[in-house]
Amino acid sequence: MQNSSAFKKRIKRRISGRPHVFFAVCPPGLSGICAKEVARVSQKAEEIFSDKYNISNINVLPGGIEFTTRLKTACLANILMGSATRILMRLATFKADGFRRLEEQIKAIDWELYLPSQTLPDIRVTTHKSRLYHSTAIADRIKPILHDRLFLKEPPRHYDVTGSAAPPPQTLMVRGENDRFELSLDMSGTPLYKRGIKKKIVKAPLRETLAFAILTRLDLSENDIIADPMCGSGTFSLEGAMMQCALPPGTFRSFAFEAWPGFEEKSITHARNRLMAAARTDMGVQPLPHILARDLDQTAIDHLKQTCTRHRVFQRICPVCDDFFNMTPPPIKNNQGVVVLNPPYGIRLDENNDITSLYKEIGHKLAADFKGWRTGIVCPGKKEFHALNLGLSTMPFFHGGLDLYTAIGVIGR
Numbered sequence: 001m002q003n004s005s006a007f008k009k010r011i012k013r014r015i016s017g018r019p020h021v022f023f024a025v026c027p028p029g030l031s032g033i034c035a036k037e038v039a040r041v042s043q044k045a046e047e048i049f050s051d052k053y054n055i056s057n058i059n060v061l062p063g064g065i066e067f068t069t070r071l072k073t074a075c076l077a078n079i080l081m082g083s084a085t086r087i088l089m090r091l092a093t094f095k096a097d098g099f100r101r102l103e104e105q106i107k108a109i110d111w112e113l114y115l116p117s118q119t120l121p122d123i124r125v126t127t128h129k130s131r132l133y134h135s136t137a138i139a140d141r142i143k144p145i146l147h148d149r150l151f152l153k154e155p156p157r158h159y160d161v162t163g164s165a166a167p168p169p170q171t172l173m174v175r176g177e178n179d180r181f182e183l184s185l186d187m188s189g190t191p192l193y194k195r196g197i198k199k200k201i202v203k204a205p206l207r208e209t210l211a212f213a214i215l216t217r218l219d220l221s222e223n224d225i226i227a228d229p230m231c232g233s234g235t236f237s238l239e240g241a242m243m244q245c246a247l248p249p250g251t252f253r254s255f256a257f258e259a260w261p262g263f264e265e266k267s268i269t270h271a272r273n274r275l276m277a278a279a280r281t282d283m284g285v286q287p288l289p290h291i292l293a294r295d296l297d298q299t300a301i302d303h304l305k306q307t308c309t310r311h312r313v314f315q316r317i318c319p320v321c322d323d324f325f326n327m328t329p330p331p332i333k334n335n336q337g338v339v340v341l342n343p344p345y346g347i348r349l350d351e352n353n354d355i356t357s358l359y360k361e362i363g364h365k366l367a368a369d370f371k372g373w374r375t376g377i378v379c380p381g382k383k384e385f386h387a388l389n390l391g392l393s394t395m396p397f398f399h400g401g402l403d404l405y406t407a408i409g410v411i412g413r
């Protein structure tokens, strides 16, 4: 067992005091938005930590964005980023064409510097074109090594993680391709699209990452009226409320990295406080416009009302049980209205048989009553996109096992 000041020195030298490579995983189609967000994190880190060192080597790769920075800036990225699904910290890459080599490489990693003691991470293995291909066998070789390092070397650590008494889940990702293995730790824990806000959800919710990306593509500003007329659990309304107040997506949740030995709690608490202070959470003086959330389903509306009690930034959301086709939107000036729709579709909902005619009716309704509004409409396919007949452009993405398109643009232009 090591003495704690020597351990702290090792942490500083090896973990917190030097840059590492990270990877922000994002849904297909969102890498452009995600890369811009990484660049924004870099500016914020400079402001908040008054630290010249920020993010370098931002690379768009298949599946996400790679970047190099210090651990505390990557922690900030988890709090700030709305389009990433999770952020991974790269630990090692090496070649291994047999178990002996794999075990040697695993033993060479100072696991106790990365992971909390007395807990084994979940090990997720994927391999492709590698001599070591059996994922369970690979995980079984890694586990005892981690056990030795994490259970014997350090005394039990006390967990004090925002909003949860239990230690957050830890995951080690092992990816083998052509005998080359890449090891990463999941910093986020539960996926980042789980913002820790919704109390209950109704069926077929849109992922928060996608709602965030659509609202970003629409250049949502604090002056916009948001209409979310098929709101379900209210993903668009909740994301929009946070974006308009500049409240970071990770405000209400905890992360796996909060239990890591290299976690700089003081710096991150300082960052959270700075971000909260900068957010426009005081609705008193010049209130932001209401967010018009509507749904035919009374249960969905009741759940959303409950969720809105979570924080005062959500009190601008007005959930009402009503039919979108009866909705009369308020007048807007200068295109300062955003109407976002994720209509029921495809394999995930069964109540709609004639999906194309629903999209046709939606197109008619929007053209008649929402002229000049900026819109984002999730479509299950090209057919539904064309049925809208609004002359909009498309933003493709993948969600819930489906290739989807979002119709994006200004209505009546």
Ligand SMILES: C[S@@+](CC[C@H](N)C(=O)[O-])C[C@H]1O[C@@H](n2cnc3c(N)ncnc32)[C@H](O)[C@@H]1O
Pocket: 202, 203, 204, 205, 206, 207, 229, 230, 231, 232, 233, 234, 235, 236, 294, 295, 296, 297, 300, 322, 323, 324, 325, 342, 343, 344, 345
């Ligand atoms: C795919 S879900 C929307 C999910 C939502 N985006 C979320 O994140 O939870 C579609 C919703 O549209 C609602 N809906 C269907 N037809 C409607 C109509 N004519 N007017 C209002 N809501 C409607 C359904 O009740 C359902 O909640």
